[in-house]
Amino acid sequence: MRTTTQLVLSGLLLSAVVAGCAGGTPDPADFGYRRDAGGALVIVYPPRCPEPDRPAPGDVFGASVLAEGDNGEEILWSARQPRSQAVRQGEFVVGGDTSFAGEEQPLKGELPEGFHVSVVEAGPGGTEVTGADGYVDLSRLDGATLGPDEYMTRTGKTLTRAEITSQKTCG
16 A cells, blocks of 8 residues: 555656646747848747856857758758847848848748748857757748737747747746
8 A cells, every 4th residue: 555655646746747847938949030121031039048068048140041852951041140239149130141241051032931940159269059940930920910029939929029038947
């Protein structure tokens, strides 16, 4: 009887711990996206938590857009060297040189309905480290009415820039 009670209590404790870890903040945190007044796609990247090789959340150093092609994943656009503090803090325009000074791969045609955005962060000593990847589903923007500081997410939520930034809690 005692063993059965211990097993049941252990199972309940494990379930509570797993449920506590599974709820709340999306992992990975949602990127935000919207069209600006000129129709360009603006991405908002949520900062990452500090890690052993990255003592503080890194500034955005570059970004790429990737989509599935005939031969696997294909880079549709890639750029480095942020032009402003806003870009370093994670808000940038896809395509062209508006946000980044060094466009490594100019935007190939129109963006598909769904694609991934991959971010490179500035690491210790001026190195580059891999940031997070986020999924963009442009069909979510169809018919959406967004306020001046609102962005759509892959999950269909509308969030402000501050909400996107604060969705990742570091502990």
